[in-house]
Amino acid sequence: MGFPYDTPSWDGVSGVIFVGGVNGPTLIYSVIAIAICIAALLYGNGVEAKKYKNHK
Amino acid sequence: MEEQLAELAAQVAAIEAKGNMTNTMFAETYYYLSIPLMIIIHAGFLAYEMGASRAKNALSSGVKNILAIAFVIPAFYFFGWWVYWGFPTGFSLSEGPNGISGAAYANAIAWPWGESAAYMGPNTEDQIDGVFWGAFTLFAATTASIMSGAVIERIQTVGFVILAIILGGFSWTLAAAWGWHADGWLVQNWGVHDFGAAGLVHAVAAFFALGVLINLGPRIGKFNPDGTANHLAGHNMPFTATGLMLIVVGFWGFLMACLVVGGEAWSWGANFTTIYGTPTNLGALSFNILMGVSGGIIGAWLFTRDPFWMMSGALAGLISVASGLDIYFPSLTFIIAIGAGIMLKPAATMLENMGIDDAVGAVTVHGTMGIYGMLMLGIFASGYPALLGADAPTVSFVGQLVGISVFVAIGFSTGYVSSLVLKMLGMLRVPEAAEIAGLDTVKVPAQAYPEGIMASPPASQ
Numbered sequence: 001m002g003f004p005y006d007t008p009s010w011d012g013v014s015g016v017i018f019v020g021g022v023n024g025p026t027l028i029y030s031v032i033a034i035a036i037c038i039a040a041l042l043y044g045n046g047v048e049a050k051k052y053k054n055h056k
Numbered sequence: 057m058e059e060q061l062a063e064l065a066a067q068v069a070a071i072e073a074k075g076n077m078t079n080t081m082f083a084e085t086y087y088y089l090s091i092p093l094m095i096i097i098h099a100g101f102l103a104y105e106m107g108a109s110r111a112k113n114a115l116s117s118g119v120k121n122i123l124a125i126a127f128v129i130p131a132f133y134f135f136g137w138w139v140y141w142g143f144p145t146g147f148s149l150s151e152g153p154n155g156i157s158g159a160a161y162a163n164a165i166a167w168p169w170g171e172s173a174a175y176m177g178p179n180t181e182d183q184i185d186g187v188f189w190g191a192f193t194l195f196a197a198t199t200a201s202i203m204s205g206a207v208i209e210r211i212q213t214v215g216f217v218i219l220a221i222i223l224g225g226f227s228w229t230l231a232a233a234w235g236w237h238a239d240g241w242l243v244q245n246w247g248v249h250d251f252g253a254a255g256l257v258h259a260v261a262a263f264f265a266l267g268v269l270i271n272l273g274p275r276i277g278k279f280n281p282d283g284t285a286n287h288l289a290g291h292n293m294p295f296t297a298t299g300l301m302l303i304v305v306g307f308w309g310f311l312m313a314c315l316v317v318g319g320e321a322w323s324w325g326a327n328f329t330t331i332y333g334t335p336t337n338l339g340a341l342s343f344n345i346l347m348g349v350s351g352g353i354i355g356a357w358l359f360t361r362d363p364f365w366m367m368s369g370a371l372a373g374l375i376s377v378a379s380g381l382d383i384y385f386p387s388l389t390f391i392i393a394i395g396a397g398i399m400l401k402p403a404a405t406m407l408e409n410m411g412i413d414d415a416v417g418a419v420t421v422h423g424t425m426g427i428y429g430m431l432m433l434g435i436f437a438s439g440y441p442a443l444l445g446a447d448a449p450t451v452s453f454v455g456q457l458v459g460i461s462v463f464v465a466i467g468f469s470t471g472y473v474s475s476l477v478l479k480m481l482g483m484l485r486v487p488e489a490a491e492i493a494g495l496d497t498v499k500v501p502a503q504a505y506p507e508g509i510m511a512s513p514p515a516s517q
Contacts, residue, residue, distance in 0.1 A: 002439040008450050010334055010441050017335060018385040019436050029387035033351075036394055040354050047361065 076319075080183050083317040087187035093309020094194035096302055098125055101201040104299030105208055106504075108290035108364075108416050112494025113209045114504040120208070120216050124200040127217050128224035132193040133176070136225040138166040140192065143233040144240045152239025184322060191313040195232075195257060196224035198310065202261035203471070205416035207268055209288075210275050210491050213499070215483040219474055223264045227470040231256040231463045236331055238443060243332060247442035247449035248459035251330050252311050252378030254429035255460045260467035262423025266412070267471030271479045274413030276491050285408045288415070293364060300367035304349055307374060311341055311381060324444060333444040336382035343386040348377040351390040355397020368421050369397035375425040379433040379456075383440060392432050396425050423464075430460040 004021025005013060016022055102121045109117040128136075142162035144152050151158035165185070168176040175185045200220035207216065235242040235256050242248040250256050279285055290296055315336065318326045324333035352373015356366045373393030377384055384392075404420040414420070434456030441448040442455075449455075478484040490498040 002437065003441070003450075008439055008441050009446050009448060010444050011446060013335065018340075018383055019380070019388060019440075020385065024385070026385055026387065029385055029391060033387040033390045033394075036391070037354070040358055043358060044361075 079319040083320050083323075084183045084187055086317050087184075087191050087313060090309040090313035091187070091190045091194055094191070094198065094306055094313070097194075097198055097306030097310060098201055100299045100302030100304075100306055101204065102299065103302060104296050105205045105416065107292035107295030107297075107299060108205065109208050110288065110494070111291040111505060112496055114291060114496060115500040115502055116213075116495035116498075117208045119500060120211070120213060121201060121204055123213065123217050124204055124220040124224075125197045127221055128197045128200045129193055131221040131225035132196045132229075133168060133189070134225075136196055136229045137176075137189055137192065138162045139226055139229040140233050140237070141166050143230055144237040146234070146241050152237075153244065154238045157233070157237065157239035184320065192232075195253070195310065195313070196228060199228040199257055199261040199264075200224040202258065202418055202422050203265040203268065206262075206265040206414045206418040207272055208415045209495065210485055211268075211272060212483055212486055215475075215478045215485075218478060218483070219264075219268060219471070222470060222474045223261060223467075227264055227466055228257055228260045231260045231466050234462065235459050238331070238333055242455075242459050242462060243442055244449060246455035246458050247451050248455055249332065249433060249437065249440065249442050249451045250379045250430060250459065251332075251336070251382045252314055254375050254378035254426045255463040258375050258378070258422035259426030259430070259460060259463050262419045262421075262426060263464045263467035264471030265414070266419050266423065267468045267473075268475040269412050269414060269419070270472060271475040272485055274411070275415070276488065278413045279411065283411065285413075297363045297367045300364075300371065304367075304370050304374065307371075308345065311345060311378070312338065315341075329444075330382050332442060334382070334441065340382050344377055344381040344384050344389045345374065347386040347389040348373045348381070348393040351393025352376070352397040352400075355394040356400050357397070359398055360401050365401050365417075368417055369400055372396040372400045372421050372425045375422060376429040376432065379429045380437055383437055388436065392429075392436075396428060399424070399428070427460050427464070430456045430463075 002020065004016060004018070004024065020026065098121065102118055105121055106114045106118045141157060142149055142159050144157035149159035151161060155161070163172060165172050165175045167173070175182055176189070178186070200223055203219065203223055204216070232253075234240045235248045235250055236253065237243065240248070275288060277286060278288055314331060315338070316324055316329045316331055316333070318324070318328055323329070327335065328337045330336050349370045350373070352369040352371065353366050355373065356369025360366065373396050376396035377389045377392050400417070400420060403424045404414070404417045407414055407419055412419070431453065434451065434453035437451045438453060440451040442451050443449065475484055486495065496504060
């Protein structure tokens with residue numbers, strides 16, 4: 001987290017500017033985001049399946 | 057040889073002049089095109105609020121939206137622009153460290169009369185003030201439209217317009233001067249960072265609306281004698297959901313106008329920057345706007361499966377990451393926005409349980425998510441320099457907390473006091489009989505649906 005450069009100044013900064021930088025927890029954020037997408041689809045499918053069942 | 061050198065120098069100068077003019081014309085066009093894109097926000101609000109109204113109030117809700125834009129534009133021309141440039145250092149109206157603020161500066165560029173009128177009308181030597189003003193004017197109109205949805209179906213037209221003028225011309229502008237200006241005291245002293253205006257536009261407008269709602273009261277039939285709430289369904293959900301999607305489209309214009317184009321005398325450098333002068337670019341916006349919208353929709357879908365809340369989730373997701381669109385990592389953006397989508401409906405229900413009738417969830421979508429977004433940035437971007445240059449203040453959780461507290465206070469206090477005055481003057485709420493009859497029948501000389509509309513029952517939750 002936080003500013004990806006040693007000195008808290010924008011002077012001379014060139015390259016990535018996102019939170020944490022490339023050495024930050026980019027993999028962790030991405031894995032969590034992907035896991036949420038999959039969980040959302042599984043949960044959503046379960047909810048819809050129940051609805052379909054009630055209308056058979 | 058000397059002649060050749062002179063000729064070469066002249067050619068270089070000509071090429072440079074041409075390049076400069078191209079850059080100037082790009083900058084002018086960039087802001088100019090953000091204006092019609094932001095008009096789409098208002099097309100969205102128009103559709104959204106008319107659809108969210110019951111059929112008997114559909115057109116009167118639309119009249120309100122149309123007038124909000126019409127009156128906020130001149131309000132921002134006549135005094136709003138002055139407020140933005142005059143107040144950054146606080147009520148002292150003194151000049152800030154960058155020399156682009158204070159009463160003297162505002163007097164020189166922002167009054168549409170006297171010497172400063174040169175900057176407030178067509179001028180071949182000024183290719184930026186008109187389009188800058190235009191973009192800011194649409195920011196102002198957006199605040200009024202945010203408030204507009206919360207108060208539908210029972211507010212008087214002129215009372216609403218007066219509130220829109222106060223919010224669009226003064227309340228949000230004061231917040232922007234303090235927290236969205238390189239000389240702003242919240243930026244200089246607290247390192248406040250709100251790139252996409254989650255706090256200073258969305259939260260200010262939402263808490264202004266909350267102040268109004270307290271004085272306005274709920275719609276007839278919204279609450280039972282025991283305090284439980286009834287759902288007063290709007291008459292056209294497809295129209296409402298489409299309107300919300302149009303707002304998302306318009307936000308691309310809103311957010312592109314939050315950037316400062318590089319390479320001009322008034323720029324912070326050669327490339328795009330934020331309004332604080334810190335670096336970013338359109339790529340950052342593309343990554344994060346899309347991931348924010350996506351996360352908000354998915355979060356809302358998980359808990360509601362209702363297209364109204366899903367599209368409101370798109371806005372909530374976007375607002376929750378707006379403060380840091382310039383610096384967030386897209387996967388992080390998505391996670392923060394999912395949180396916003398999940399929180400949305402419970403937060404709206406909580407407000408309703410407190411006896412507040414916010415007809416479209418505006419206080420939650422724009423206010424609660426504005427607060428959430430500002431604070432998330434304080435957590436994740438702590439330590440970021442808030443301005444260019446050495447010894448710049450840095451972003452912190454405490455700074456963001458101070459910033460959002462000030463924005464909420466500005467919005468709520470001005471909304472509450474101005475609506476209280478209107479209430480005392482009998483200009484706030486329509487008479488009970490008119491509300492029951494329907495405002496279209498009472499005051500709009502046109503019919504929304506002369507041939508009636510078909511109804512279908514909803515699915516169970």
